[in-house]
Amino acid sequence: xxxxxxxxxxxxxxxxxxxxxxxxxxxxxxxxxxxxxxxxxxxxxxxxxxxxxxxxxxxxxxxxxxxxxxxxxxxxxxxxxxxxxxxxxxxxxxxxxxxxxxxxxxxxxxxxxxxxxxxxxxxxxxxxxxxxxxxxxxxxxxxxxxxxxxxxxxxxxxxxxxxxxxxxxxxxxxxxxxxxxxxxxxxxxxxxxxxxxxxxxxxxxxxxxxxxxxxxxxxxxxxxxxxxxxxxxxxxxxxxxxxxxxxxxxxxxxxxxxxxxxxxxxxxxxxxxxxxxxxxxxxxxxxxxxxxxxxxxxxxxxx
Amino acid sequence: xxxxxxxxxxxxxxxxxxxxxxxxxxxxxxxxxxxxxxxxxxxxxxxxxxxxxxxxxxxxxxxxxxxxxxxxxxxxxxxxxxxxxxxxxxxxxxxxxxxxxxxxxxxxxxxxxxxxxxxxxxxxxxxxxxxxxxxxxxxxxxxxxxxxxxxxxxxxxxxxxxxxxxxxxxxxxxxxxxxxxxxxxxxxxxxxxxxxxxxxxxxxxxxxxxxxxxxxxxxxxxxxxxxxxxxxxxxxxxxxxxxxxxxxxxxxxxxxx
Numbered sequence: 001x002x003x004x005x006x007x008x009x010x011x012x013x014x015x016x017x018x019x020x021x022x023x024x025x026x027x028x029x030x031x032x033x034x035x036x037x038x039x040x041x042x043x044x045x046x047x048x049x050x051x052x053x054x055x056x057x058x059x060x061x062x063x064x065x066x067x068x069x070x071x072x073x074x075x076x077x078x079x080x081x082x083x084x085x086x087x088x089x090x091x092x093x094x095x096x097x098x099x100x101x102x103x104x105x106x107x108x109x110x111x112x113x114x115x116x117x118x119x120x121x122x123x124x125x126x127x128x129x130x131x132x133x134x135x136x137x138x139x140x141x142x143x144x145x146x147x148x149x150x151x152x153x154x155x156x157x158x159x160x161x162x163x164x165x166x167x168x169x170x171x172x173x174x175x176x177x178x179x180x181x182x183x184x185x186x187x188x189x190x191x192x193x194x195x196x197x198x199x200x201x202x203x204x205x206x207x208x209x210x211x212x213x214x215x216x217x218x219x220x221x222x223x224x225x226x227x228x229x230x231x232x233x234x235x236x237x238x239x240x241x242x243x244x245x246x247x248x249x250x251x252x253x254x255x256x257x258x259x260x261x262x263x264x265x266x267x268x269x270x271x272x273x274x275x276x277x278x279x280x281x282x283x284x285x286x287x288x289x290x291x292x293x294x295x296x297x298x299x300x301x302x303x
Numbered sequence: 304x305x306x307x308x309x310x311x312x313x314x315x316x317x318x319x320x321x322x323x324x325x326x327x328x329x330x331x332x333x334x335x336x337x338x339x340x341x342x343x344x345x346x347x348x349x350x351x352x353x354x355x356x357x358x359x360x361x362x363x364x365x366x367x368x369x370x371x372x373x374x375x376x377x378x379x380x381x382x383x384x385x386x387x388x389x390x391x392x393x394x395x396x397x398x399x400x401x402x403x404x405x406x407x408x409x410x411x412x413x414x415x416x417x418x419x420x421x422x423x424x425x426x427x428x429x430x431x432x433x434x435x436x437x438x439x440x441x442x443x444x445x446x447x448x449x450x451x452x453x454x455x456x457x458x459x460x461x462x463x464x465x466x467x468x469x470x471x472x473x474x475x476x477x478x479x480x481x482x483x484x485x486x487x488x489x490x491x492x493x494x495x496x497x498x499x500x501x502x503x504x505x506x507x508x509x510x511x512x513x514x515x516x517x518x519x520x521x522x523x524x525x526x527x528x529x530x531x532x533x534x535x536x537x538x539x540x541x542x543x544x545x546x547x548x549x550x551x552x553x554x555x556x557x558x559x560x
Contacts, residue, residue: 025524029546032305045526053541060350060517060527062376067349067519074526074541206517216349268519269344269351271308271392 002285003292004278006040006260008237009160009185011121013040013095013260016293017250017278020241020264021046021099021124021164022071026085027092033271038278041095043188043262044081046126048100049107049114051077061197061206066216066243067265068195070209073101073129078111082118090119097162101126105139105149109156116158123157125150125184128166128191129213137191140166143178150182162239165189165230167219172226173233180234188239188262189230190223216265217243224256231257231298245273247280257298306395306522307331310388314365321369321415321444322381324389329364331393337401337422338488338513338550341368341393342521345376352376353518353545355419355490356394357445366393369418369444395521396549399423399488399511406485409434409478410454411471411499413491414442419513421448423488428453432484434474436491440465472498479506486511493558500553510553516544523547531557 004015018041019030026044027036036042054074061068076084089096098120100111112123127140127149139149150163163179165172167190176187192213197206205211223242231238240258244250245266253261266273281293290296311328331341335356342351358367372378383389401423402408408427410420413436424431433449434457443465449456457474458466467474471491478484483506489499490513503510516528523546532542533555542548 023520023525025526029520029522029524033308045524054526054529056531057529057541058517059529060519062348062350065349069519069525069527071526071529074529265349265519268521268525269349271522 002282002290003294004282006294008239008260009122009162011095011160015040015278015281016254016260017274018043018095018097018239018260018262019267019274020262021126022069023264023267026081027089030267030271034275036092036094039094039274040260041097041121042089043097043099043124045075046073046099046101046129047075047078047081047111048073048102049078049110051075051080056208058206058208059212061212063195063197063214063216064218066214066218067268068197068207068212068214069192070207070212072209078114082114086118086120095121097122097124099124099126099164101129105152108149108153112153113156116156120159122160122162124162124164124188125153126164126191128164137166137168140175141169143174146175147178147182150179150184154183160185162186162188164191166191167222167226167242168194173229176230176234180236184236186237186239187230187234188241190219190226190242193219193222215243217245219243220249224253227253227258228256228300244277245270247277247284250277250281251284251296254293254296255298255300257300259294259297305334306393308392309390311391313383313385313387313389316385319444320442321371322377323367323369323444324383325365325367326389326391327365328391331391332359332361332364332366335359335366335394336398337425338398338419339394339396340549341366341391342395343368343380344390345379347379348376350376350519351392351521352380353395353521355513357418357421358448359422371415392521396545397547399513399550401426402485404428404430406430408432409475409484409487411475411487411489411491412436413471413495414438416489416491416495416513417445419490420488421445421452424449424454425452429455431455432457432478434459434471434478436460436471436495437465438462470498471495472502475499475502479508483508485509489513489553496553496556497558500556500558503553511550512553512556513549514544514551514556515549518545521545533557
């Protein structure tokens, strides 16, 4: 009997597959394709204290093996979520991770405090959104800023706290160490890489925001490298994401050092991608005599 | 929300100036309505292509979709052969509000906006007028299909090579002057929709429009396909073409942004 269970900061996941924030709404949109109970966890759409309308359209551009988005954290705000979505999610036997964002430190603290009383299982601190003018990635691109916000939010967060890191930095591992030192219980990476596309006929950027975050299979090798670098420098669990579309990618990401993985853009072309990854991992374990998925975490043998 | 996703066989491909596929998908066809769309996967591409449902045949278990080759993705899709499988999600979005068939309706389609109008006009039979605009005579599609379901067809082209030399709103005004219909449905370029909506407002005719936007998930999860929509209090918010639309009441749509 194989074990797919993983434990991140004291929270047990039935398998290491989590749907990535911003790609899965609050879960309802995919329930008709498979039961949410199959998933290890759901990282919910990034939430701010008050409603945010997001960026003007177009917000989406296709790229080779990927896509750009500049949604800009559109969400109904934390109170609306608690009233309309939390009761529904609470019935689902899967780990519920609230992805929290804001334009100032106080916003993050206020959401963490409010959600600490809810049935949310964990927080994912989004200090890496590239699509908002204030806050977001600005908190995640220097060790000082990242450490400061984690230290402050820690005072209000009464649930385990994952910090989601930006790849748009010189040394992601030093940011990971900085947030670990201030009490982060885990890190997740990578958020999207900043990119741009231009329509050569109109000479206009395709995105109204001019630039946006790149995701999809194109970013996978960058994500594997960064997860490997971070896992070698921190003791807290690492959640790996960026371009994972099939079970082989998930195993590769875990071998690089991820204790769990998230799937995002792949669900846009294959809504059942998370299920394919879970089933594929299990089969691979059976065929390869791997009894516990945790055995492969960081199992890469570097040259 | 309820939709299906899976591999379905392309049963028939009709010749014409657009790609014209009939797909055998009984479970999708059984729940599809006029104005909804399907999201079709293109091998090798990250984004699916949203394509309006042109016709639904519940008895045969098929839907018909028409699309133009606009870029690399639709070029790949156009290479699909009869009998091959395509990965389809659907039906998605909200369709048009259909009135009782004894009411009068006008459907207005511009170019690639013409196909969804066929199913929309079907139940109205003789009580529907189809105002169809194309760039030129060689781009014309579906006019015989509208006539076959008893709709009155009014045709125009940008270059005058067939029908009225002008735009759909010329014909819509002419139709209104014969007597106001109970409802107008429109799909096409946003600038066309803007003028159709304006004319309907002037004549006091109810109007629904179907919008397009660059889209990722198709089901309301990623919030990519935002479009500005006026709320009851007059303030503007971003709703999503895939889940809140693609059909919106014209008076709610912010055309100048």
